[in-house]
Amino acid sequence: MANKHKGSRTERELVHLFFDNNFAPLRIAGSGSTPLPAPDLVVGGFGKVFAIECKSGKTTRYIKKEQMEELLLFSTRFGAQPLIGVRFDREGWFFLKPEQLDVTKSGFYSLSLEDAKEKGLSFGKLIGKEI
């Protein structure tokens, strides 16, 4: 539960970051009554739509294969750009495309801080301005 609450807090933080930069962010209720494929956030603005699965924590984050497939299915249908948004403690947010993530032997997508720093976009880079 602690992790879940923390995840919600960091998601809300990201929602406000987009809103304060004149995007229209939508936070999708996870435990909704219509369990259709949907990412954590969908953000529109400036001719772009991002579909973002959010992860946060101290160390390497993992994403289930099924969750990634749902993100891709949703994004294709909606016409959105699929992204993994990851926030490592005291490092801020990084945004990566699904194909930039490694896949473990057991079929999980994995994302280390090192990979995020090397391959990911900062929030400023993602929205096209440094903040």
Next chain:
Amino acid sequence: MANKHKGSRTERELVHLFFDNNFAPLRIAGSGSTPLPAPDLVVGGFGKVFAIECKSGKTTRYIKKEQMEELLLFSTRFGAQPLIGVRFDREGWFFLKPEQLDVTKSGFYSLSLEDAKEKGLSFGKLIGKEI
């Protein structure tokens, strides 16, 4: 509460209608922890994005001026087409543009069954096919 539950039921119905026609619908949690402007539904697909405020009932429906302003603000930011989706009992869904609604003397937008039938699009017309 009865009306609120019924509203939720009809919204879920519309979500499934879009999903079954290969759109990607998002139902936005009304009582979320981030009370930023957001419509009831946001639906993407086939190069379009609809932002839909949903109403349902037996007789003329009313929308507060503030609620309409939020719909327009959200739609402009996101890059979505703003719509009022109204479902009258035993009449199915009609979709209207905000500017097609009348405004009452007290500043509410109003939508009667007659206006919906005269000016509104059916679901099939909205998505570009008759179903």
